[in-house]
Amino acid sequence: MNKKSVLLLLVLLFSVLPFTSQDIKAASEWDQAVTVYGAALESNPDLQDQTAELLGATDSDMVDFVYSEDVNQYINQSYDNSVLMSSIRIQQTDEGSGLKINIDESLGNITMISEETYQNALLTSGITDADVTIAAASDVTGESALAGVYKAYANQGEEIDPERTQNAQDELDAISDISSENESVEGFSQVQLNKVITEVKVEIINNFNGDVTEDQIRTILDEKLNANGLDGILSQAQIDRLVEIFNQLKDSGIFTGEEAQKLVNSSEDLINRITSSDAFKDAKDSATALGKDIAESEEINSFMDALRDFWDRIVEFFKGLF
Known part of the structure; x- marks a missing residue:
């Protein structure tokens, strides 16, 4: 193969790669982490210091308050500054590294929202590669932590699309509400619901390329509820609420193009987090006791194996050229 042919092949290859110069900039432009404290800590330096220790904040962090x-x-909620105590520290990481969430509850619990629920919501907002720590020095619901993450991005000059942040909040609210409404229902857990929601997103992307009707969303959702031991547990109103959210996500464009690929890649981390958690193992045991079963998710793993194989073949091809 002559040099002209190699150059043409390189141009064609890079024209179809799933990233742009803007993405490369975004993956490397954060030279420092951002710590965002709840407004209630601004007048309480002792609590702020305790929270900083939980978050792993450093003197070099960019600091702000929510x-x-x-x-x-950011999340269309109304709270007085005096109750805003949940705080976050975030560091954007290289593209493809995934989204990692850690909640430190050494001093105060996040009572309403799990790590997996935060992760699902942030993926919906378009944040796919970052390390996020969430903490509070006393018990809080944790609802305002997402606003802290979005403000951190604004501090770094990267405003998150308001439609995406609202969709993320709607999703988080739905997960929290459905979990609360089914808290005493045998065979239900928030970890199962998060797994369902993640798997529905991935199937819409992988099998429908984001072009999905409401009837198809309902079919996919029913299948995933059944596969995760939740068939017959959620009410019709709760199912309708989830369908509406998936419709909103489809209309936002997150299921197509470059955004979809990032979402699938980061969703693998979330599925792995869920299936390796003690909560998921407990959910499987409960399902078995009720005569149900929770299927392991092979869809994401098989997709990622195929993707890795594709890139391995690309690398080997160019090794052969040179």
């Missing part, structure tokens, strides 16, 4: 107006702007 106020009631930020919560209203």
Whole structure:
């Protein structure tokens, strides 16, 4: 193969690669982590210091506070500054590294939202590669932590699309509400619901390329509920609410193009987190006791194996050229 042919092949290859110069910039432009404290800590240095230790904050971090107006702007919720205590520290990581969430509850519990629920919501907002720590020095619901993450991005000059943040909040609210409504229902757990939601997203992308009707969403959702031991547990109103959210996500464009690929890649981390958790093992035991079963998710793993194989063949091809 002559040099002209090699050059043409390189141009064609890079024209179809799933990233752009903007993505490369975004993956490397954060030179420092961002710590965002709840507004209630601004006048309480002792609590702020305790929270900083939980978050692993350093003197080199960019620091800000999340106020009631930020919560209203980013997640359309109303809270007084005096109750905003959940805080976050975030460091953007290289593209493809995945989204990692850690909740430190050494001093205070996040009472309403699990790590998996935060992760699902942030993936929906378009945040796919970052290390995030969430903590509070006393018990809080944790609802305002997402606003802190979005404000951190704004501090770094990267505003998150408001439609995406609202979709993420709608998803988080739905997961929290459905979990609360089924708290005493045998055979239900939030970890199962998060697995369902993640798997529905992946199937819409992988098998439908994001072009999916409401009837198809309902069919996919029913299949995933059944596969995760939740068939017959969620009410019709709860199912309708989830269908509406998936419709919103489809309309936002997150299931197509470059965004879809990032979402699938990061969803593998979430599925692995869920299936390796003690909560998931407990859910499987409960399902077995009720005569149900929770199937392991092979879809994402098989897709990622195929993707890795594709890139291995690309690398070997260019090794052969040179």
